[in-house]
Amino acid sequence: MQVPGVLRVVEADAIAYRRVWKGSAFSSFVTPALFLVAMGLGLGSLVDRGAGAPGFEGLSYVSFLAPGLLVASAMQSGAAQGSFPVIAGMKWTRTYHSVVASPVGTGGLLGGHFIWSGLRVLMVSVIFGAVAAALGAISPVAVLALAPIGILIGLATVAPMTAFTANRDNTEALTAVFRFGITPMYLFSGAFFPITQLPDWLQAVATLTPLWHAVELARRVALGYDSALPAWQHVGYLVLLIVVGAAMAYRLFARRLNV
Amino acid sequence: MQPLVEATDLTKRFGDFTAVDSIGFSVASGEVFGFLGPNGAGKSSTMRMIGAVSPVTSGRLRVFGLDPATDGRRIRSRLGVVPQDDSLDMELSVEENLYIYGRYYDLPRREIRARIEELIDFAQLGERRTSRVDPLSGGMKRRLTIARGLINRPDLLLLDEPTTGLDPQARHVLWDRLYRLKQDGVTQIITTHYMDEAEQLCDRLVIMDRGRIVAGGSPRSLIETHSTREVLEVRFPVGELEAAGPTLQKTADRVELLADRALLYTSDADSALGEVHRLGLRPESALVRRSTLEDVFLKLTGRTLVD
Numbered sequence: 001m002q003v004p005g006v007l008r009v010v011e012a013d014a015i016a017y018r019r020v021w022k023g024s025a026f027s028s029f030v031t032p033a034l035f036l037v038a039m040g041l042g043l044g045s046l047v048d049r050g051a052g053a054p055g056f057e058g059l060s061y062v063s064f065l066a067p068g069l070l071v072a073s074a075m076q077s078g079a080a081q082g083s084f085p086v087i088a089g090m091k092w093t094r095t096y097h098s099v100v101a102s103p104v105g106t107g108g109l110l111g112g113h114f115i116w117s118g119l120r121v122l123m124v125s126v127i128f129g130a131v132a133a134a135l136g137a138i139s140p141v142a143v144l145a146l147a148p149i150g151i152l153i154g155l156a157t158v159a160p161m162t163a164f165t166a167n168r169d170n171t172e173a174l175t176a177v178f179r180f181g182i183t184p185m186y187l188f189s190g191a192f193f194p195i196t197q198l199p200d201w202l203q204a205v206a207t208l209t210p211l212w213h214a215v216e217l218a219r220r221v222a223l224g225y226d227s228a229l230p231a232w233q234h235v236g237y238l239v240l241l242i243v244v245g246a247a248m249a250y251r252l253f254a255r256r257l258n259v
Numbered sequence: 260m261q262p263l264v265e266a267t268d269l270t271k272r273f274g275d276f277t278a279v280d281s282i283g284f285s286v287a288s289g290e291v292f293g294f295l296g297p298n299g300a301g302k303s304s305t306m307r308m309i310g311a312v313s314p315v316t317s318g319r320l321r322v323f324g325l326d327p328a329t330d331g332r333r334i335r336s337r338l339g340v341v342p343q344d345d346s347l348d349m350e351l352s353v354e355e356n357l358y359i360y361g362r363y364y365d366l367p368r369r370e371i372r373a374r375i376e377e378l379i380d381f382a383q384l385g386e387r388r389t390s391r392v393d394p395l396s397g398g399m400k401r402r403l404t405i406a407r408g409l410i411n412r413p414d415l416l417l418l419d420e421p422t423t424g425l426d427p428q429a430r431h432v433l434w435d436r437l438y439r440l441k442q443d444g445v446t447q448i449i450t451t452h453y454m455d456e457a458e459q460l461c462d463r464l465v466i467m468d469r470g471r472i473v474a475g476g477s478p479r480s481l482i483e484t485h486s487t488r489e490v491l492e493v494r495f496p497v498g499e500l501e502a503a504g505p506t507l508q509k510t511a512d513r514v515e516l517l518a519d520r521a522l523l524y525t526s527d528a529d530s531a532l533g534e535v536h537r538l539g540l541r542p543e544s545a546l547v548r549r550s551t552l553e554d555v556f557l558k559l560t561g562r563t564l565v566d
Contacts, residue, residue: 004365093346094346097346098347101338101340102360103364259273
């Protein structure tokens, strides 16, 4: 893998993105706005009449929700980046095959894909953070602290998802992953409510999801609460997913593109 | 002068399946070299090894004197690749596709802009330069793919089945473009299963079948070596061809009985036809033609190229 090759792939992705950036940026803005207003402020007004979750007494629901929802959105964005663009490049337009035939090669292709995905996830996180800050849910400084966690969870989703998609020939399995993996993770990894509300066995499952680790980190940096584990362990788990996912993705890319 | 591509005992296996079986060939600078053979003959596998995207299983391969296993990137930077499926970005414009590909070769932006002008002209896509690729015709897409393959001014252009799936008119436009490239001195390697394409474009070619090279040379020398000057094609009403077979054998140097017709190989097809009639056979139709590479392939493998 060579640095210029990686950057050329990022440049190509950016050029392709120019065609859709307005719609994409708009939905990155509207989706969190809708969620924060409906769930955070609307539903939150009911939640705030209760006692509050253990450890979160006195915190408004929208402030509790915003950091977790930010990283959950980053996770969703990462899942999207690791799925449809990958199957398109492999199978639909087959542009991956022409990238690999150029000096960029397989390593450059994959490296560029991850960097571009990281940038997209960063965009989603910052826009979300800006909306949340504008609604007063989090402080503007917290947005800066949350952005790296957004990138971390985004890549921890992109890398395994890219590996999973690398040898798919249709979207059936991808649809299943979204339906039975991404959506439940989005809902039950502690973004909307503490996982202590879940039955014990489900709590155990939740602690294995990358999103739970990101949510713990997000609340730690945005709200100053203690995370369930030391921060380095949460970060380490996400980094491990990135490294293992990227290594698997590389193997599977080479197996499909360099045969 | 050192050949651009040189292969000895080149082999590619996928598990138990041997796609390319110990072949040897060399391609000189400036020539158009062809791999002719039916689907599954191992042509594309060979191309992918030359293109330094597919590892060599065994044997020796040098491209520009370099080993693809260790110098893949350097080899790829000097190659132009035109894959069978265009693999263009359908959402992007003609220009953008060329621009992005130029960047993959690390060309400066200004240089790419200048080359895009030339290449759009070459590909006759001037009016469509800013339109998306998706709605373009098959012939236009293929011309764009060739233009894309030329963006780095390659020392060698690899074309995998360049006209498969195109209508006859689009094929002729494409042949014209490739002929121009040849006149400009661009070395080309072409795979095809169309014998007319191989005859039109290739200075030299090898005929591949089941992973092996069965013959090689210029189109003319292959025909002269492996076939007769003329061919008489005779058709009979359904069911009568088999009965006529033994008699037909007496009328020519060699006779091939196909499903629907008989091919009579002879130096003088007109007199062979006279002989057919003299022996009392009444073919439904008769056609006199010159031998082609199709006949060479049939002779060497006992099968037709396109089935």
